Amino acid sequence: MTTSAIYDWIDERLGLSELAAFARHKTVPVHSQSFWYYWGGISLFLFLVQCFTGVLLLVYFRPGAEAYESVRQITFVMHFGWLIRSAHAWSASLMIFSILVHMFSVYFMKAYRKPREFGWLSGMALLGIASVFGFSGYLLPMDELSYFATKVGLQIPAAIPWIGPAIANMLRGGPDVSEFTVQRFFALHVVVLPAIFVPLLGFHLWLVQRHGNASPPCVEALPPPERKSMPFMPNFLRKDLAMWLISLNILALLASVFPWSLGKAFDPLAPAPVGIHPEWYFMSPFEMLKLLGMIPWLQGEPGEIAGILLFTLGIALWVLIPFYDKDRESGQRARAAHYFGLLAVFALLATTIIGYWTIR
Amino acid sequence: MTEQIHLEAVAPKDVAEYPGERNTRRAFLAAAGAAGLAYTAALAYPIYRYLASPEEMAMEATAVTQVSLKDAQKLPAGSVLMFKFGASPALLIHHADGRWVSMTAVCTHLGCTVQYEPQADRIHCACHGGVYNAYTGGNVSGPPPKPLKLFKVTVSDTSVDVSRA
Numbered sequence: 001m002t003t004s005a006i007y008d009w010i011d012e013r014l015g016l017s018e019l020a021a022f023a024r025h026k027t028v029p030v031h032s033q034s035f036w037y038y039w040g041g042i043s044l045f046l047f048l049v050q051c052f053t054g055v056l057l058l059v060y061f062r063p064g065a066e067a068y069e070s071v072r073q074i075t076f077v078m079h080f081g082w083l084i085r086s087a088h089a090w091s092a093s094l095m096i097f098s099i100l101v102h103m104f105s106v107y108f109m110k111a112y113r114k115p116r117e118f119g120w121l122s123g124m125a126l127l128g129i130a131s132v133f134g135f136s137g138y139l140l141p142m143d144e145l146s147y148f149a150t151k152v153g154l155q156i157p158a159a160i161p162w163i164g165p166a167i168a169n170m171l172r173g174g175p176d177v178s179e180f181t182v183q184r185f186f187a188l189h190v191v192v193l194p195a196i197f198v199p200l201l202g203f204h205l206w207l208v209q210r211h212g213n214a215s216p217p218c219v220e221a222l223p224p225p226e227r228k229s230m231p232f233m234p235n236f237l238r239k240d241l242a243m244w245l246i247s248l249n250i251l252a253l254l255a256s257v258f259p260w261s262l263g264k265a266f267d268p269l270a271p272a273p274v275g276i277h278p279e280w281y282f283m284s285p286f287e288m289l290k291l292l293g294m295i296p297w298l299q300g301e302p303g304e305i306a307g308i309l310l311f312t313l314g315i316a317l318w319v320l321i322p323f324y325d326k327d328r329e330s331g332q333r334a335r336a337a338h339y340f341g342l343l344a345v346f347a348l349l350a351t352t353i354i355g356y357w358t359i360r
Numbered sequence: 361m362t363e364q365i366h367l368e369a370v371a372p373k374d375v376a377e378y379p380g381e382r383n384t385r386r387a388f389l390a391a392a393g394a395a396g397l398a399y400t401a402a403l404a405y406p407i408y409r410y411l412a413s414p415e416e417m418a419m420e421a422t423a424v425t426q427v428s429l430k431d432a433q434k435l436p437a438g439s440v441l442m443f444k445f446g447a448s449p450a451l452l453i454h455h456a457d458g459r460w461v462s463m464t465a466v467c468t469h470l471g472c473t474v475q476y477e478p479q480a481d482r483i484h485c486a487c488h489g490g491v492y493n494a495y496t497g498g499n500v501s502g503p504p505p506k507p508l509k510l511f512k513v514t515v516s517d518t519s520v521d522v523s524r525a
Contacts, residue, residue, distance in 0.1 A: 056407065056410065056411075059411065077413070078410055078413040079406070079409035079410055079412070079413050079416070080406035080407070080409050080410045081410055081413070083406055083410075084406070084407075084410055
């Protein structure tokens with residue numbers, strides 16, 4: 001009696017029953033490729049883990065000159081600090097991985113077609129921001145690895161003709177990576193990027209509610225009575241949450257069995273450690289730049305510029321795919337887009353494998 | 361009760377065939393609930409310990425019973441030295457008459473740090489105007505309910521040692 005009175009009072013003001021009605025009618029298509037629908041949710045879950053563990057690290061992290069000392073304290077002095085830090089680092093990797101799986105499944109199911117172009121574009125922007133999250137977060141412990149990773153990574157914007165060096169200096173806060181760099185990367189990592197990421201994520205999720213899950217072309221070709229679906233509430237949600245639980249267990253296992261290490265404090269005079277290499281999600285572009293630099297007439301600066309041009313072109317084509325492959329019928333453009341996708345997957349995998357193969 | 365009615369209404373035959381079903385269901389729910397609680401506790405425990413770390417370190421510091429202040433014997437008469445006794449601030453006063461007094465500097469009213477005023481030869485808390493005796497730590501005026509705790513002071517040639525009385 002009272003509960004329903006309270007519910008009515010709130011409902012009258014917030015329109016809860018409209019939301020509940022919407023949730024009741026929401027369905028998810030069921031077909032052989034339904035498995036891929038979970039990956040957006042997994043990415044979302046891992047982002048929430050990042051927010052949570054990130055705030056916990058924020059409790060003890062001190063940016064600037066004391067950055068390394070505070071991470072050392074978190075890792076070796078605070079109870080379970082190593083676990084929180086390890087979970088944050090592992091969850092970052094897993095989040096990039098699940099976003100990539102999500103992206104490629106959307107790509108090959110051609111879920112970017114009308115009316116879902118904005119979903120694709122916002123998703124690509126989210127992936128871009130996620131990689132900047134990864135790059136800026138990597139510097140924060142200020143150990144040897146993060147120092148050299150940032151140094152090398154900032155050579156990429158520095159190679160842009162004319163304005164490159166100014167951009168790199170602005171990002172670094174000086175001519176070399178220093179405590180000023182860690183201070184501004186910190187501001188970027190915990191304030192600027194979340195402030196852009198979260199509203200964009202809201203937009204992305206709102207679009208998913210508005211248009212629902214896309215079916216792959218082979219399912220859309222079926223007459224409506226032959227298409228199967230399941231209610232979102234509670235059937236799909238239950239499976240979604242089960243996937244979250246599985247992800248959390250995998251994360252807990254990785255974070256505790258393979259704790260993230262902390263190297264020596266950075267020293268601008270020390271040589272780069274042997275076998276240094278970028279995180280796996282940056283390995284492919286790193287290796288592509290390296291391979292381009294091996295072509296005799298592209299050695300040095302021309303190779304870097306050619307590499308950046310090639311990336312920019314490839315990424316631009318990838319992002320603009322909804323405007324090229326837009327027809328519902330599977331014509332020549334649909335096939336071309338499919339092959340372009342296969343080429344991208346092949347290039348990413350091949351360069352990543354070569355990259356790890358040639359670590360010295 | 362409603363559960364039972366529901367079960368019988370939906371599948372009376374099943375219930376008749378498997379009389380233990382309701383118990384199994386209840387046992388399953390209880391086990392699932394217990395597993396969920398254990399899981400949550402396993403997640404919450406490291407987070408709690410992580411956040412409580414500084415508190416635990418402070419607790420270890422409070423276990424301190426003696427502090428040796430190197431070269432503090434050189435403190436001129438009529439002046440004060442602030443130092444940390446365990447986790448909290450303390451005063452070492454070298455009075456104009458040569459007497460050494462040490463006491464906690466945490467006001468017993470609301471925990472502000474008190475200060476020694478040499479000209480008035482008293483201890484004053486600026487937060488709410490509490491005044492203590494600079495020799496005994498006893499209350500003189502203001503809101504503090506209890507005196508400041510005195511420490512034992514031993515002056516040597518190289519240091520001043522302060523210990524719990």
